[in-house]
Amino acid sequence: MKNKTNKKKQSWDDRIFTAICSILLFCFVFVVAYPIYFVLVASFTDPQYVNSGEILLYPKGFTLLGYEQVFANKQIWTGYANTIFYTVSGTALGTGITILAGYALSRKDLPGRKIIMKLIVFTMYFGGGMIPFYLVVKSLGMINSRTVMVLLGGVSAYNIIVVRSFMESSIPDELWDAATIDGCGDGGFFAKIVLPLSKAVIAVMVLFIAVGYWNSYFNAMIFLTDSDKYPLQLVLRNILLTASASSNTAALTDPEASMRLEQAVQVIKYGIIVVSTAPIICVYPFVQKYFVKGVMIGAVKG
Amino acid sequence: MKKRTLSMMLTMAMTAACLAGCGEKAAAPAESAEQSAAEENQDSAAEESAEEAAAEGVAVDAYAGTTITVAVNKAALDKGESFNDKPIFKMAEEATGIKVEFIEIEEANNGDKMNIILASGDLPDAFLGVLNESQMAASIDSFYDLSEEGLLETYAPNVVADYEKMDGFSVLTWPDGSIRSLMTGPQTSYNNAADGIMVINKAWLDQLGLDIPKTADEFYEVLKAFKENDMNGNGLADEIPLEFSASNWAAQIMNLANPWGIAGQSSSNSDHYVMVKDGQAVGTLYTEEFRAFLEYYHKLAEEGLIDMEGFSQTSEQYYAKLKANQVGCYLAWSPYSNFDVETARDYVVLKPFTAMEGVEPKKTGNQERLFATRTGFAIAADSENVEAVLTWWNYMSSTLELKWIARCGEQGNAWDIVDGKVVSRTPEGLSEGFTETDYQYTYACVDRAPFLLSEETMVAEEKEDDATWVRQCMVDEVFDMIPTEVIPAAFVDPDDAMAHSLIATELISMADNFVATSIADGVTDDSWNAFQESLVGLQYDEWLAYYQRILDAQK
Numbered sequence: 001m002k003n004k005t006n007k008k009k010q011s012w013d014d015r016i017f018t019a020i021c022s023i024l025l026f027c028f029v030f031v032v033a034y035p036i037y038f039v040l041v042a043s044f045t046d047p048q049y050v051n052s053g054e055i056l057l058y059p060k061g062f063t064l065l066g067y068e069q070v071f072a073n074k075q076i077w078t079g080y081a082n083t084i085f086y087t088v089s090g091t092a093l094g095t096g097i098t099i100l101a102g103y104a105l106s107r108k109d110l111p112g113r114k115i116i117m118k119l120i121v122f123t124m125y126f127g128g129g130m131i132p133f134y135l136v137v138k139s140l141g142m143i144n145s146r147t148v149m150v151l152l153g154g155v156s157a158y159n160i161i162v163v164r165s166f167m168e169s170s171i172p173d174e175l176w177d178a179a180t181i182d183g184c185g186d187g188g189f190f191a192k193i194v195l196p197l198s199k200a201v202i203a204v205m206v207l208f209i210a211v212g213y214w215n216s217y218f219n220a221m222i223f224l225t226d227s228d229k230y231p232l233q234l235v236l237r238n239i240l241l242t243a244s245a246s247s248n249t250a251a252l253t254d255p256e257a258s259m260r261l262e263q264a265v266q267v268i269k270y271g272i273i274v275v276s277t278a279p280i281i282c283v284y285p286f287v288q289k290y291f292v293k294g295v296m297i298g299a300v301k302g
Numbered sequence: 303m304k305k306r307t308l309s310m311m312l313t314m315a316m317t318a319a320c321l322a323g324c325g326e327k328a329a330a331p332a333e334s335a336e337q338s339a340a341e342e343n344q345d346s347a348a349e350e351s352a353e354e355a356a357a358e359g360v361a362v363d364a365y366a367g368t369t370i371t372v373a374v375n376k377a378a379l380d381k382g383e384s385f386n387d388k389p390i391f392k393m394a395e396e397a398t399g400i401k402v403e404f405i406e407i408e409e410a411n412n413g414d415k416m417n418i419i420l421a422s423g424d425l426p427d428a429f430l431g432v433l434n435e436s437q438m439a440a441s442i443d444s445f446y447d448l449s450e451e452g453l454l455e456t457y458a459p460n461v462v463a464d465y466e467k468m469d470g471f472s473v474l475t476w477p478d479g480s481i482r483s484l485m486t487g488p489q490t491s492y493n494n495a496a497d498g499i500m501v502i503n504k505a506w507l508d509q510l511g512l513d514i515p516k517t518a519d520e521f522y523e524v525l526k527a528f529k530e531n532d533m534n535g536n537g538l539a540d541e542i543p544l545e546f547s548a549s550n551w552a553a554q555i556m557n558l559a560n561p562w563g564i565a566g567q568s569s570s571n572s573d574h575y576v577m578v579k580d581g582q583a584v585g586t587l588y589t590e591e592f593r594a595f596l597e598y599y600h601k602l603a604e605e606g607l608i609d610m611e612g613f614s615q616t617s618e619q620y621y622a623k624l625k626a627n628q629v630g631c632y633l634a635w636s637p638y639s640n641f642d643v644e645t646a647r648d649y650v651v652l653k654p655f656t657a658m659e660g661v662e663p664k665k666t667g668n669q670e671r672l673f674a675t676r677t678g679f680a681i682a683a684d685s686e687n688v689e690a691v692l693t694w695w696n697y698m699s700s701t702l703e704l705k706w707i708a709r710c711g712e713q714g715n716a717w718d719i720v721d722g723k724v725v726s727r728t729p730e731g732l733s734e735g736f737t738e739t740d741y742q743y744t745y746a747c748v749d750r751a752p753f754l755l756s757e758e759t760m761v762a763e764e765k766e767d768d769a770t771w772v773r774q775c776m777v778d779e780v781f782d783m784i785p786t787e788v789i790p791a792a793f794v795d796p797d798d799a800m801a802h803s804l805i806a807t808e809l810i811s812m813a814d815n816f817v818a819t820s821i822a823d824g825v826t827d828d829s830w831n832a833f834q835e836s837l838v839g840l841q842y843d844e845w846l847a848y849y850q851r852i853l854d855a856q857k
Contacts, residue, residue: 047618047622048622048625048626049622050622051616051618051619051621051622052619052622052623052626053619069735072735130418131418131421131422134418134422135422135424138422138424221411221414221415222414222415222418225405225406225407226406227376227406227408237410238378238408238409238410238411239378241410258551259635259639262617262618262621266618
């Protein structure tokens with residue numbers, strides 16, 4: 001009934017506007033969604049048809065070979081387990097530190113607050129570079145250790161600023177005054193009042209950090225040598241890159257090997273993409289609203 | 303709330319499914335290792351070599367108890383858990399008493415990771431298969447100078463003996479007189495003497511009653527007939543008479559210039575832009591033959607006889623077209639690698655035909671190409687175990703058997719010795735997911751293994767439809783057309799090499815573009831003259847002079 005009245009009220013120019021918007025949005029959604037759909041379809045299709053560009057909307061030469069090989073590949077599954085471990089522990093650690101740091105920096109009575117903040121912001125613009133970074137990690141004895149994978153990437157200056165901004169705007173000083181009058185200390189105030197009021201920003205941080213861990217491969221590539229510790233994305237990268245690299249260089253010395261690699265990768269390529277992204281895609285719709293919130297919180301006020 | 307529960311369950315189910323898949327399947331390589339068969343052979347080989355090494359240099363176990371670290375390139379096809387599981391390294395440890403800690407670097411990450419390791423200055427004792435020439439040139443002082451008097455003679459006498467048979471030290475010596483590395487892989491590889499070889503669909507020719515073309519005109523007629531006669535019988539005019547692919551190493555466009563006497567030392571386009579004639583590095587891009595080549599293929603392009611997608615398609619698309627039974631003529635390593643046996647039999651070699659009067663057709667390749675990797679094995683300058691590392695490497699280079707165990711795995715499995723010659727064998731336990739090539743990379747080092755002299759390489763046995771044998775027959779047909787005058791393998795001054803590659807960046811891409819646009823749009827006097835001027839502007843002469851310097855240095 002309500003819709004009906006709304007419809008009646010729409011003038012013709014409104015309707016044209018709505019129609020154009022809808023068409024544009026549909027096109028946009030199509031542009032974004034089709035590649036994902038294509039990968040899904042391609043993962044069930046004989047690679048021959050994928051490469052000759054013969055598939056468009058549905059699988060041709062239906063095959064589960066790609067998935068069979070993915071499921072048979074031990075490295076992918078150890079990679080999966082490692083990624084889950086790094087993501088879960090890294091996110092827990094990273095979120096904890098970020099929230100604590102953000103809260104502390106939001107408190108106006110923190111001594112040296114401005115200097116600390118400036119030092120943190122400084123790191124956003126200037127870094128030591130790759131080699132010094134490598135040497136530091138090495139001298140700490142963390143090369144080829146799982147610790148390095150959990151520690152790196154957990155805390156970022158940007159996230160601390162987001163949390164600080166959120167706390168500054170949503171936890172008023174009066175709350176702290178009231179709490180102290182009731183006999184609450186720093187720890188109690190943080191645990192009983194700040195945390196429950198910061199659920200939104202915690203969710204945002206968990207998401208930001210978790211996605212960062214899930215997608216990261218660079219640190220693993222540089223610091224890990226033991227393939228049992230590789231995260232999924234690095235395994236994925238190795239599989240896909242070796243084949244393309246070999247078609248240029250290794251082929252000159254061992255064409256049979258490069259041909260074999262290309263065949264192996266062709267079959268597995270799309271299946272592996274589906275398997276590695278499926279968990280994130282499944283979780284994403286339920287938490288994506290926090291991403292929007294996160295952007296809103298972080299924007300402008302930094 | 304329901305939604306949330308559902309999402310949680312979905313995620314958990316995914317995770318559970320993932321973990322459930324971990325266990326069973328990947329055991330193929332481990333199961334296929336038939337360890338016991340060749341053990342006896344290996345033991346005797348180890349003993350022999352131990353005696354040999356002891357006779358010529360230091361005792362094989364002089365450094366027993368030493369631990370060395372070796373950075374090694376792990377191939378993508380290597381399904382093994384650790385390099386220490388490979389038979390050759392087990393035997394080396396047993397014989398020399400030297401324990402090796404391998405730092406395994408995946409092929410895909412090799413470049414990035416080695417750059418960091420070299421820049422950080424924190425180096426392992428030795429490097430196996432992880433360095434390329436430019437990395438070595440950039441950090442040359444990081445590597446031990448093996449030219450030190452008596453060093454190799456004392457600790458690696460077997461390596462020295464091999465190098466003396468083929469002038470090995472001259473290809474390893476840098477312009478400053480130092481030697482920073484030892485070679486890995488075979489000295490030459492007959493099957494690699496020619497790269498991509500043109501093959502033509504003989505079944506289609508027979509269908510049309512045509513012979514294998516011997517001149518450019520005949521070739522044109524054949525391609526035209528392929529195009530017009532629905533050769534694959536599917537009712538569609540989808541035949542591609544002539545196929546190539548810029549993204550496939552063996553099938554690049556310049557290989558098609560062979561009939562005009564233009565041949566590179568490898569399949570890459572840029573290798574075709576310089577040739578050696580009477581000891582001089584000659585620029586092919588200046589020649590009338592080059593222009594005639596472009597004009598001929600422009601004619602083919604206009605009539606749809608050559609696939610113009612070749613300039614942009616990926617290697618995968620190229621293979622897909624081959625498999626779709628559309629292609630009449632293409633550049634192959636071996637048709638047996640691209641087709642099933644039945645279809646592969648239809649393709650025969652098409653030798654470079656005669657295209658211009660007075661111009662002898664050539665074939666891309668290098669009859670005596672040094673196939674070994676010159677930077678294959680190096681030792682860090684600050685290593686405290688130089689002697690131990692050399693002793694270890696010398697052991698693996700000491701007998702034919704050991705070299706082949708390092709290259710292909712246990713004797714009797716992937717290879718064997720018959721009448722003093724190394725021949726190939728098919729190992730047991732192979733499957734579709736674990737081929738002979740996987741076997742070799744998993745149980746051995748292939749081209750990362752110690753240097754093999756030409757006479758020690760594998761001899762292909764005559765066997766119908768065997769890929770190696772077929773390839774050898776293909777090379778036989780074109781071998782005599784491969785230029786004998788070539789630019790020798792040599793280390794050059796790093797600054798000179800850098801200047802050369804700077805010129806190449808722009809020059810080569812300009813030349814590649816000119817080839818593509820000329821074939822697509824044709825060559826006019828104007829475009830030709832403009833191209834000639836650009837060559838001068840982009841220092842083509844200087845680019846050629848670099849090769850002349852290498853040639854002169856060898857004299």
